[in-house]
Amino acid sequence: MKEKFEEAARFLRSHDNYEILTHDYPDGDTLGSGYALCMALQQMGKNARVITTSVPKDFLFLQAGVAFQRFEAQTVVSVDVADEKLLGCNREKYEGKIDLCIDHHMTNKINAPLKLVDGHAAANCEILYKLFRYMDIKLTREIANNLYAGVSTDTGCFRYTNTTAETLRIGADIIEIGCDSAYINKIMFETKSRKRIALEREIYDTIEYCFNNRCAIIAVTLDTQKRVGATDGELEGLASIPRQIEGVEIGITMREKAEGEFKVSIRTNGGVNAAQICAKLGGGGHTAAAGCTVKGSLSEAKQVLKEAVAEYV
């Protein structure tokens, strides 16, 4: 990796007028990577700005410390973007124009002249932390806040299985710099909106246990979403609810996207292969987390899912 860092460092030093791209539906890791890199470049005397599709209100504080600069863009860097498809409304403008791609997805598909990709990093901000150390960037409190937001987003605050000893040591270094970890943890992990509480309450009523309680299904219909007034923010992370129920090996989350069309997330514990189940229904994913789309009424879609699951329990 040292050579890769040297290449990236040389690139960043020898170019200017940067646009930094995040992925669509931006989370703490892509935004944290973007703003941290932007501030690092500005510290180096470069012009830089972040190009994103939106900034959720909880993440607005990450922008603190970024200077607004007017300049004509010359160099494009993507951060935490595995595929140009994920650029959302910025895709058309930037497709094929990424000069440097910094990412932590094993499956990165971006075709850029220079790539700094480490699929073993728990968060993209881990890579940036190492790059900044390599380049002797001064890690200000603002940069540290962005790196912390990225690392904690992608590890569930050091809770997910991707957390390594190195992740924790990077977290320690960032906290020592003086980042606002308490504030960030509070807004990211200890706050639920009233709508989210209302949504969870409704969802609890829909839990259906089947196959001797080894499978649990929850459903969020359009009707429920409308009644609660749930936005995308409230609908995030629901897929962890059925899997975390004691004894459940297959947790299924059905979210009605359009009348009679359900986006399905399957999360598994232990041996069951979620990707295999979803592949049968035209979807795909990873062993423990996969997805697909099923059409029909709620009860029809449920029946299709149960049949698909049947041979795996």
Add this chain to the structure above:
Amino acid sequence: MKEKFEEAARFLRSHDNYEILTHDYPDGDTLGSGYALCMALQQMGKNARVITTSVPKDFLFLQAGVAFQRFEAQTVVSVDVADEKLLGCNREKYEGKIDLCIDHHMTNKINAPLKLVDGHAAANCEILYKLFRYMDIKLTREIANNLYAGVSTDTGCFRYTNTTAETLRIGADIIEIGCDSAYINKIMFETKSRKRIALEREIYDTIEYCFNNRCAIIAVTLDTQKRVGATDGELEGLASIPRQIEGVEIGITMREKAEGEFKVSIRTNGGVNAAQICAKLGGGGHTAAAGCTVKGSLSEAKQVLKEAVAEYV
């Protein structure tokens, strides 16, 4: 602290036949401290056993690696016990007999000839980790599992404000030894019993917002506990529910302990002093987390609480 470690090390080397006491309603930190110390002593060729009041089923795995030894007890060590009152059913037998007290509570009140107390440690297992390193104890996978369980219990897996850079570095070292952090995180933080889910659903129905939504109150009556079949395990950690609602500064959790008697937990965000509110009702605690007992029917008790809160919002 170095002298303190040297004193404790000398004590542990020069004595034998240990009984290690945990606090009542034992959690991951007191049990993790107990079993880790027990294994360390056995590694030193000593006899040792843990004396506790119960072991929740989720923590039974912590005992793996402890040898069962028959011996007549000579030396008593307490771990994570702030006060002899907290020994539960073991209090009568061991009161006044603790030879060495290892604890991380600032407010430790135990009167023992030797004390190793560090109120700045996020978890008691942090102190034990440092003691073991100082004493050159080999940190086996089993000892590491206990230390990890302790540290992650008391920091909410590195999420609470007591988490320091040192806590994260200790976590990194323990993970590097090869502890089962993924398994421990899963059972401690990513698993809910079906009863717990049912209880949360019932609780969501009781949320009452008052004082312009700056205060939220939840209530668990005896009737609800009975209907759901909730045990102490299911009732743990409910107090975080009202405080985590967006905009809520005072989160109140009422749990009916006996007919017409409510154990009340108050958790606050920002400036409100929970201890002051509870003190007015005969209770006490810390600035952000305090408790008291209020008598009366649910609506009477609620009224008393609202009046106590009124002057603080």
